[in-house]
Amino acid sequence: MMYSNLLLAVPLVLSGNFSLAFTSTSHTSRALTSLYSAEPIAGLAVNIGELAERDTSAMERWAAANGVQRFDGLKLRSADKYNQDVFVVTTQDVAAGTPVLSVPEPMIMSSNKAMQEFRSMYDMGPAEQILSSVEAESEIRQYYLMLKLLYELEQGTSSLFFPWLNSLPRYFENAVSMTSFCVSCLPSLMRKLNEKERGNQQSLSLWSIQKVPFLSDETKANEELVKWVYQIVYTRGFETPDGEDIKIVPMGDMFNHASDFVEVEPWYDEGGNYYAYTTYDIPAGSPLRMSYGDPFNPSFLMARYGFFDENSPATNCKLLPEKINQDMLDLGYSETSMLFYNTGEVSEEVWDILLYMHLSSLQDEGYTDKETLKEAHMDKRSLIDAHKAGDYETKQMLHQKYYQYTSARLLEHIDGFVEQLDKLLAKANTIGGNAVYVKNEHPRLPLIMKHNEFVKDAFLTVRSLYSPDNNWKDATRVMECNDEECAEALCVQDFNGEWNCEGGLGYNEDWSERATSKQVIQ
Numbered sequence: 001m002m003y004s005n006l007l008l009a010v011p012l013v014l015s016g017n018f019s020l021a022f023t024s025t026s027h028t029s030r031a032l033t034s035l036y037s038a039e040p041i042a043g044l045a046v047n048i049g050e051l052a053e054r055d056t057s058a059m060e061r062w063a064a065a066n067g068v069q070r071f072d073g074l075k076l077r078s079a080d081k082y083n084q085d086v087f088v089v090t091t092q093d094v095a096a097g098t099p100v101l102s103v104p105e106p107m108i109m110s111s112n113k114a115m116q117e118f119r120s121m122y123d124m125g126p127a128e129q130i131l132s133s134v135e136a137e138s139e140i141r142q143y144y145l146m147l148k149l150l151y152e153l154e155q156g157t158s159s160l161f162f163p164w165l166n167s168l169p170r171y172f173e174n175a176v177s178m179t180s181f182c183v184s185c186l187p188s189l190m191r192k193l194n195e196k197e198r199g200n201q202q203s204l205s206l207w208s209i210q211k212v213p214f215l216s217d218e219t220k221a222n223e224e225l226v227k228w229v230y231q232i233v234y235t236r237g238f239e240t241p242d243g244e245d246i247k248i249v250p251m252g253d254m255f256n257h258a259s260d261f262v263e264v265e266p267w268y269d270e271g272g273n274y275y276a277y278t279t280y281d282i283p284a285g286s287p288l289r290m291s292y293g294d295p296f297n298p299s300f301l302m303a304r305y306g307f308f309d310e311n312s313p314a315t316n317c318k319l320l321p322e323k324i325n326q327d328m329l330d331l332g333y334s335e336t337s338m339l340f341y342n343t344g345e346v347s348e349e350v351w352d353i354l355l356y357m358h359l360s361s362l363q364d365e366g367y368t369d370k371e372t373l374k375e376a377h378m379d380k381r382s383l384i385d386a387h388k389a390g391d392y393e394t395k396q397m398l399h400q401k402y403y404q405y406t407s408a409r410l411l412e413h414i415d416g417f418v419e420q421l422d423k424l425l426a427k428a429n430t431i432g433g434n435a436v437y438v439k440n441e442h443p444r445l446p447l448i449m450k451h452n453e454f455v456k457d458a459f460l461t462v463r464s465l466y467s468p469d470n471n472w473k474d475a476t477r478v479m480e481c482n483d484e485e486c487a488e489a490l491c492v493q494d495f496n497g498e499w500n501c502e503g504g505l506g507y508n509e510d511w512s513e514r515a516t517s518k519q520v521i522q
Contacts, residue, residue, distance in 0.1 A: 045156035048228045050171040054083040059167035063251050066107055071100040073284065076254060084171045087256045088288040098278045100264060100288065101252060105272035109161075109237075109248035111141035114148040118214070126211040136203040141246045143204055145233045147212060150219055150226070164250040172231050173444045174306030176201045182444050185428045187420060187452065189318045189335070193303040201230050235305050238292075240268060249274045255288060259295030260311045263288045297336050299451070306444075308451050314339040315458045317350050318417055321357060327380075331356060331387055340458050344465035346410070351399055354406040355383060407466055414463045421456045425449060480504040480515035 056076050073092030078085060094100060118124055131143060152159040159165065175183075175197035183194055205226055209215060219225065236253040237246045252274055255264060263286065264276040282288070292305055298312040317338045324333060332349040339347040359380040363373055379398055386394035399406065428449050431437060438445050478489045482505060489504030505514040 044153065044222075044225070045162065046153060046165050046168075048170055048225060051082055052170045054086060054167050054169060055163070056083055056086055056167045058163045059250070062163035063103075063107070067104040068107065068251050069102045070251070071098060074100050074288065082171075084169060086167075086169075086254055088254050090282055090284060090286055090288055092284050094278050094282040096278055096280045096282075099275045100278055101274075101276040103249050103252055103274040105274075107250055108272065108274060109145060109148060109250075110272075111145050111237075111246040112244070114144040115141075118144065118147060122213045124212075127209070127213075130208050130211055131204075134203045134208060136200070136208065139200065139204060142233050142237065143208070145237055145246060145248065146204060146226070146229045147209070147215070149229045149232060150209070150215055153225070153229070154216060154219055161250075168232055168236075170228070172235070172306045173447050174231070174235070175303040176227065176231060177306065178444050178448075179442050181431075182442055182448055185424050185445065185448050185452070187318065187417070187424060187455065188320060189316055190299050190303065190451065192320075193299055197303050201227065204230055238266070241266075247274075252276060255290040257292040257301065257305065257307070257309065258287075258289035258311075259291070259298075259309050259313070262291050264290050266290065294336055296339055298454070300335075302447070302451055306447075308447055308454065310450075310454065312342075314341045314347075315455055316340075317346070317413075318455075319350065319353065319413055321353070327384055328353060328356060330384060340462045342458060342461065344461040346462060346466070350410075351406060352383065352387065352395070354409050355399060355402055356380060358402060358405045358409060359383070407468075410466060411463060414459045418456055418459050418463075421452050421459075425452055425456075428452075476520055478504065479519045480513075480517070481519075482514055482516045 056078075060076065071090065071092070071094060073090040073094065075089055075091055076086055077089050078087070090100070128140070131137060131140060136143070149165070152161045153165060156162070171177075175194040178194065183191060186194055206220065206223055209220055209226065212220070233248070237248045239246050249266075252266065255276070262279055263282050265279055267275045267277060269275070276288075276290070278288075293301060295309065295312055296314040298309045298315055301312075302308050316335055317340045319338055321328065321333075331352045333353050334349075337347060337349040338353065339350065341347070359376045362376050367373055367376075379401070382394060383398050385391075386398070428445055431442065431445070476491050478491050478501065480487055480489055485505070487503060487505050489501040491499050491501040508514055
């Protein structure tokens with residue numbers, strides 16, 4: 001097959017302050033080495049059971065033998081018995097811009113290479129027609145990566161990728177792995193994301209591989225194996241910066257996700273070799289992490305990857321209008337922009353959609369006054385025109401004009417969703433107290449409960465900022481200082497333009513301010 005004939009260039013050695021490059025010397029190369037016997041064995045050589053231990057030590061030896069280079073302090077760690085969650089740390093200080101990992105191109109799984117390999121050797125037309133029949137053409141790159149993994153798994157220990165395959169995770173907590181009871185404990189938007197992920201997995205399951213000519217009947221009938229391969233591709237495959245390929249990088253796939261401070265970023269040279277560079281000065285003992293996607297969308301990260309990012313700065317506001325029209329899309333409605341921030345603030349898009357919904361619903365809500373309805377219609381058009389023109393002043397005027405209505409809609413939505421979350425948490429708690437049962441039957445339930453609690457806290461934080469008792473319009477952090485000390489204050493502005501602050505340096509006995517200087521820090 002194509003991969004087994006590829007050759008690796010002789011790599012440079014990492015040391016001190018370095019710059020990595022792949023070069024060849026005297027026109028000599030090394031073949032990709034498996035470090036395992038080439039004798040095939042009967043059955044599946046990789047145990048994909050959820051409690052099967054991941055052999056990362058053998059993978060590291062295989063990687064080193066095939067030209068993977070890494071910073072001396074880069075180590076793999078795991079906090080659990082079966083290596084279910086393996087992550088990367090540095091045991092040494094690392095300067096910004098340091099290449100901490102490099103992986104030669106022949107070791108990298110690539111959707112483009114897989115398509116070229118299988119299309120050149122087999123008639124893949126019938127298989128691709130089935131993919132089209134289930135409306136999964138957009139997933140064709142992931143599909144071919146799945147086929148590549150299935151092919152290599154069929155080779156057993158004779159596969160040149162076997163040490164890496166045997167190091168991959170077996171246990172997942174994402175949407176595809178959840179039980180029906182777990183799904184029933186999800187809030188509406190999360191359930192929608194869950195259904196999308198599970199539907200996609202079903203489209204790329206057993207039916208879609210029946211016409212693949214090079215896979216055995218045993219593989220084609222192995223539902224758990226195909227599902228596991230799907231999980232690997234969708235949790236470890238990332239699109240290249242140019243958008244032309246999806247790649248899985250052995251060793252590079254061990255970096256966990258970060259939403260706050262991403263320690264490493266990937267880069268590919270012209271030859272397709274992979275590098276991970278540090279983004280800032282990193283002290284010893286720190287994790288090395290990359291970004292898996294939008295940090296403002298923790299629900300998607302949980303549905304796709306199976307972890308909940310507690311450091312996410314925001315969550316989706318879960319506002320799901322019955323019908324989303326072009327006007328709403330023009331105003332910025334999307335799952336990634338309708339946000340509640342962990343500070344309690346609300347994204348501009350949420351306010352715009354709430355105002356649009358209010359102005360669009362007056363007639364349905366029983367308003368009969370023609371002048372009121374006409375004014376609402378004109379204001380709705382003014383809102384859309386001002387948004388398109390970037391006319392912030394007009395938008396602000398409209399928001400202030402209707403704030404009592406949009407804020408009421410906001411609080412009504414929050415109260416309704418929090419009530420839904422309370423019911424879901426109560427449902428989960430009907431079995432959540434039985435730790436043994438949960439561990440054996442619904443092990444993803446604790447993660448779902450953590451997600452629901454996070455969302456509830458975020459909603460209540462927003463509510464506390466915009467409830468009538470506060471009537472705040474904006475919030476700003478201010479650093480107050482005098483000649484002796486400094487202290488931070490949280491200042492909020494109400495809709496009368498008055499500012500009120502809590503914290504800071506406070507006042508002297510004569511009620512004069514102790515601060516001699518103030519600086520806005522947010």
